[in-house]
Amino acid sequence: MRPLLALVSKELLDLRAYPLDLLSYAISPALVVTPYLLLARLFGFDAGLVDSVAVGLLLWYWLSTLLGGVGLGLEEEMEEGVVETLLAHPISVLTLLVAKALGTVLLNLYITGAMVAWFFAFGIPLLLPWPAFIGLVLLTGAGISGFMLALAALMLLYKRTFFTYDLIQASLGALSGVAMPARLLPRPLWIISRALPLSYGIESVRRVLAGGGVGADIGLLVGLGLVYFLVGRKLLTVAERRMRAAGTTGEF
Amino acid sequence: MITCRGVAKTYVVRERAGLFRRGVRREIDALRGLDLEIARGAFVGLLGRNGAGKTTLLKIVATLLLPTAGEVEVDGIDALREPTKVRRKLGVVLAGERTLYWKLTAMENLLLFGGLQDLSRREARARAEELLELVGLSGFSDVSVEKFSSGMRRRLAIARALMHRPPILILDEPTTGLDPHGVEEVWEVLRSLREQGTTVLMATHNMLEAERLPTRLLIIEEGKLLADGTPQEITARSGAQRMAVLTLGSRPEVDEGLLVRELDDGSLSLAVPVDRLPAVLGQLQADGVHLANVEIVESGLWEAFLRLTGRPFDTNEEEP
Known part of the structure; x- marks a missing residue:
């Protein structure tokens, strides 16, 4: 547990290095999202729709930051040049990535809090049952983290050229139903969306927003996240061994 | 303390042949069946030109690299089967300056890496203060590493590697790129470790360093061990003359x-x-x-090295 806590603490200390980034995280996501919500209100769409879109966009930021923080593997550490030094300690790549996921979840809570505050400031009060919302957001974060661990393992196995950040972010966002319900997607894409934990997170929160219960979505969200975590753990073991065999531990 | 039996490492590289064509696959033998025994408390220097296999050997012992063949034991533990246990026995300082988090302070770096070795916060802080004193950085505990000189970073990297009191320290070219003052500062730390009886395996291609620090020197060339002995013995055996x-x-x-x-x-x-x-x-x-x-x-080790390896250092060749 101590190695994990030390790494999470390092993730948070990193934020101190660029304090203006924290200001940016508090302002820019809301400034990107809020105009669309205001525009929707201008055209007379009801508050339910506005809230529904707001929820999708809130969770899209979770996807985006977890992709950058975890899904790209150890790119940040590789650029910094510390990967081999870290792995000369009795920790695994999985521990490093879990620490990054925890650090990113904390950062996301901050971003979400700031966005909600901005929504209120712009007169868009989300009519949410807050404890349930926070619980669902955290579970969604855990589900996305599991998915990102598996993605990170692929990144380490096949290197970054296999995917690109923008393509993954846009695809996952669209398929998960960030801006519109996933059921409106063409059937093949809808089937893919069923394999993404974020889809269930967004749908759960929207259902709660509409006054309903979350039902089986929670189970699917947690279950899928766990499956991805286990797949990711296995793939990371393979990737770590392959990097040690090829001598490419510090390369990306 | 460290045992290598028949350790070989072959890197596979693929040449670039264009955007869509796969290039020719090449194999590079970095180590060719190396046998080695290092006793507790020895300060062993590993001397060789760039690409000789020094870093490859260090990384294999440090469990960062898997050999193609052979066995490695560190303090009686199989390094290939139980790398995590071996990592608790080792302090590792890899080549270059980028082995620390530059945005963190010296103390924060030591606390982080102490935590990775499972030290409690209190233990880590006490040990960090002790080590900062040892490496002459106690006045810079709360300064971020990016403000440090190269020599200070190397000394801090050594302190980092010693956080968990490892019985074995592995160093890869600890003074490369430092000015004479920086080199002396690092040597001072290494001399005190030698006196304390820490087992050290250090790669270098600095002749002066190889002559002055190790109690035992290994000359490695094209993945094979060419000479083994004290620097004086190697110089005498090589036939190098005044x-x-x-x-x-x-x-x-x-x-x-x-x-x-x-x-x-x-x-x-x-x-x-x-x-x-x-x-x-x-x-x-x-x-x-x-x-x-x-x-x-x-004429000392320099000439002995040239005689043994049969050619001068080629500083343009990089080790894989």
Whole structure:
């Protein structure tokens, strides 16, 4: 547990290095999202729709930051040049990535809090049952983290050229139903969306927003996240061994 | 303490052949069946040119790299099967300056890496203060590493590696790129570790470092062990001799085996093994050659290394 806590603490200390980034995280996501919500209100769409879109966009930021923080593997550490030094300690790549996921979840809570505050400031009060919302957001974060661990393992196995950040972010966002319900997607894409934990997170929160219960979505969200975590753990073991065999531990 | 049996490592590289075509696959043998025993408390220097296999060997011992063949044991633990256990026994300082988080302070770096070795916060802080004192950085505990000089970073990296009191320290070229003062500062730390009986395996291609620090030196070339002994033993065994350099006013009639070089001022220099000096001086006198100066040059490890490896250092070749 101590190695994990030390790494999470390092993730948070990193934020101190660029304090203006924290200001940016508090302002820019809301400034990107809020105009669309205001525009929707201008055209007379009801508050339910506005809230529904707001929820999708809130969770899209979770996807985006977890992709950058975890899904790209150890790119940040590789650029910094510390990967081999870290792995000369009795920790695994999985521990490093879990620490990054925890650090990113904390950062996301901050971003979400700031966005909600901005929504209120712009007169868009989300009519949410807050404890349930926070619980669902955290579970969604855990589900996305599991998915990102598996993605990170692929990144380490096949290197970054296999995917690109923008393509993954846009695809996952669209398929998960960030801006519109996933059921409106063409059937093949809808089937893919069923394999993404974020889809269930967004749908759960929207259902709660509409006054309903979350039902089986929670189970699917947690279950899928766990499956991805286990797949990711296995793939990371393979990737770590392959990097040690090829001598490419510090390369990306 | 460290045992390597028949350790071999072959890297597979693929040449670039264009955007869509896969290039030719090449195999590079970095280590070729190396056997090695390092005893507790030894300070072992690993000397070799770039690409000789030094870093590869260190990384295999440090469990960062898997050998293609062979066995490695560290303090009786199989490094290939139980890397995590081995990592608790080792402090590792890899080459270069980027082995620390530059945005964190010296203390924060030490606390982080202490945590990775499962030290409690309190233990880590006490040990960090002790080590910062040892490496002469106690006044810089709360300064971010990006503000440090190269020498300070190297010393902090050594402190980082010692956080969990490892019995074995692995160092890869700890003074490369440092000025003489920086080198001395790092050497001072390494000397104190040698006196404390820490087992050290250090790769270097700095001859002075190889001559002054290790109690045992290994010369490695093309993945094979060429020589093993104290620096003095290796120098003596290589047949490297003390030389006299004579500065002459005119070209002498000398053996082809002696090296004559024309100097900028038009005079000539002649390198003569000291045991042949009386005969050569007598010949020069008989020939009437004006002798302007005689200088005795202590030929040490440098010449021994060149004799053993049969070619000079090639600093353009990079190790994989």
